[in-house]
Amino acid sequence: MCLTAHFIDDDWQYHKRILNFRQVPNHKGETIGKVVESLLLSWGIDKIFTLTVDNATYNSGTVTYLDRITKEWGASILGGEFAHEMLCTHCEPYCDGRYDKFKACVEKVKIASKGCVCLDVPIRWNSTYMMLENAEKFQRAFERLRVNDAQYIHYFFDDGNGKKILGPPDFEDWDNVKVFVKFLKLFYEVTLRFFGSLYVTSNVFFHELCVMKIELTNLCESEDPLLSMMAKDMHEKFDKYWGDIEKLNLMMFVAIVLDPRYKLRFLNFWFTKWNPRAVAKNMTKKVKKTFVRMYEYYCDCDGYSNGQGQDGSSSNNVETRPVQDPHALVKSICKMHLAADSLESKLEVERYLVDCVEEDSPNFCILNWWKVNSSKYRLLLKVARDVLAIPLSTVAFESACSTRGRVLDPF
Template sequence: MSRQSMEGDNEDDASSATSMKDRSLVWSCFEKIEGATPADRKATCHNCGKVYCAKPSSGTRNLKRHMLKCFNFEEGGPPQKRAPLDQDMYREKMAIAIIKHNYPFKYVEHEATRQLHKFLHRDAAPICRNSAKKDVIAIYEREKTKLKAMLEKVSSRISFTADLWSSITNDGYMALTAHYVDETWVLRKKVLNFRIVPPPHSGKMLASVLVNFLSEWGIENKVFTITLDNAKYNDGLVETLRGNLRLNNVLVCDGKFMHVRCGAHVLNLIVQAGLKVIEGSIGKVRESVKYVRGSNARKTSFAECIAQLHLQCGRLVCQDVVTRWNSTYMMLDCALVYQNAYARLDLVDDNYTCCPTQDEWTRIREITKFLKPFYEITTLFSGNSYPTSNLYFYKVYKIQSNIEEAIRNSDTVISDMGKDMKKKFDKYWNDYCKVLCFAVIMDPRYKEKLINYCFSKLEMTPQVRQEKVDDIVDSLYDLYVDYELHYETIHDSLGDGNENANQSESIDEFDELADFESFPSRFRRAETSGMSELKLYLEEPELPRKTKINVLQFWKDNQARYPRLALMAQDLLSVQITTVASESSFSIGGRILSKYRSSLSPSSAEALLCTRDWLDLEDEKDEMEEELSENLEAYIRR
């Protein structure tokens, strides 16, 4: 029976015969519940179980209205049960949409949105902005409780990254991110806090904020390292934080290895110092790119120059961000592809006056070639894959090796560039971060041997090299002794991890390590009885150098042999060399606290950002990079 014929059915009239009412369509969807008298009769819905009055004098119109909500009616067929709307799930899905896509809370009050949802299901109850906000906060609190319980159960220590950011309203926010290896031996990253911090931003004040964050999560006794940028106040922050945590005797080696400097910031300072040597040439390239991108007519003219020279138009025309040297490298690298096109544009366009000379192009090509390894290293440091820390030592060594090679270059410009970079390197990385050395020793392919090998290639005497290596190994033994004291009980409950997660590839550019296998190790092979786990591990032969292994999986598989050492490796491999994880929160924070939502409360901003991270909602593509790059292929006239 169709819905129209059902609505036209007048068998519900009180004057109709009882037999006719019993044959009404409603009784295929309801079951009568007889009472003591006809006036007490009720009916229950077959689908949802709701009970309605069904006395003869009232008719069945109320039952029919309910049928339209609970059943679908198709022409010529019996009524089908309509799935009821789960209002709680509907509201949760709406809240998650707000979190993931940065919708304003008032999105749920938009007329078209409500009409759409009502069209999809007639039971969709309208939600107000306050209810949407309440739902978001509820999800935040729920996920926070779950994460806090999980962090309490984590057997490893936790490494942190932290950084400050100013919103569009100049409010200072601090992001704290935790990095740890979970019970399945997979490296995890979680944003714990994104909270407004009032000025002044002194080291002591910021340390107090961090202590409160750690206490709030109940993990102040699990701190291993904290990675910060090179702002001067961070030295005071670390000292104050270390002093607070020492009171409870919860630091490994009294916090000796706690502070890690942000490698991306250090590398940026090093390269920026070198780029000053050719800043005039860089300025010309930058102005050239801006000129070409200035109008569609210029883009068309430049594209025609490319076509006339039969150049491939697959490379983008990239503009840089002055404060991000890697974007400057990309700009120069792309500009070199179109060097002749810029020269032709200079011949045909009188308004184009900033074309570099031939000598300047030659200098730019040499500098770009020199900077390529630095760009690749920056890409590793700044990536979102968060590789295990065993990969970092070799990259820092390559930076130092390239700088020393530049200093020896016969070209005075390159040599001067290397000298300027060496000053910055010595200021921040002269002794390397010992934690990075420890981490590469935990890689069974390299151990201490790689450190000794790399130092032998640098400009240092054998005595200085041996003193450095001995200091690193002795410090590693000190760290291991502390683990023996603090981890008397070995945890046996270890889950099954994903063997493909956090895959640690062989260190690239291995052709430069061709003589690594023949390099002598300082350790002799000895009897294993009575050895500590660390000594036993160092005495055993290294795995083949070119083996591609998941380092975390190696330690998971060997934790029965090295229970305490495996715990130490678990902590060392989670250390982060950059604050990129925290800085990525600021990119999201900038979209949440945009100029259209500048009045959003700090608590709501934290709930939106942290919950987005905890639910592993996919991040959006960097819009800035898209805006700074452009493909001119569409402007070539065919």
């Protein structure tokens, strides 16, 4: 098991740190939860904002255990309420063993690509797309191999266990490969953006869902029967996993609100477009309420709840000398606190939401924007720092052990 921490520092730089690797005796949720707990305590970490895990069944038990433990610690944001989890042609094996003959065919048909075919890896999410995308470039080489190499045909007689294989790919198969590549490219590109580990990803999740839903809807109406069939099947799975927005972690939507290019209006538009008006209205209210609750939590932590500003100075200007009427003092302190709370807390949230959205551009950096505007939103930036640090996927962490590139040093 690999445990990593993600955070944004005071200079608004995004960081990922591997805390530890640890063998687990079994894959029971509570067992893994106890291991995670011990690792956190060894690092002196007593707060978990969110926990990103994969969709293995045992992880539900892990999250339940950690949710209970962190509530006992009493230090998690909003009581840990949002700390829950937030995913084949047969010719390539032949070429893998007979590379020289295949390379000769590539040269004969004058294919200029410097790459080469790659094998499908069942446990890697992107390997099917990469395999087919590479194979398509070498279609003419495979066709030449079929003519020049008798062993190529013989390879497809059986699978080594006496079971007959369908044969080498023909023209119809290659047409189907083109369809598959077109279909899988959408998910490949979206997944790449989801699985980034060196930049902020929490504020792109909803946009990618929108792109996928629109593309799947369009592909369902494709005139190509194979493409349409795959799209309808995928659309059904998409709706099963992402369709009920009320079951998704609200922090993922708060991240969109904290993107100054979109804010709450962007969410409300797409909620309304894809859901009944009542559902959309309710979800928009839920997201805004969670956003405000997060802000109020940081206000309390920062001292505004007891009339203290960020510098520790009194914000109510009530004299501390003795007064004749203590009841009047109590009323005055309360009145001043409510006024300060309204000005310093709620107005900052409302001001952010009603301010004009920023113009989108290819070079826009959300962390740099918050850094520049830190004096304008003194407390709201603390919400942004924690929410924007949430990673969307665990896959990038697991790739630390990938043989495709060394990430860890020998130690």
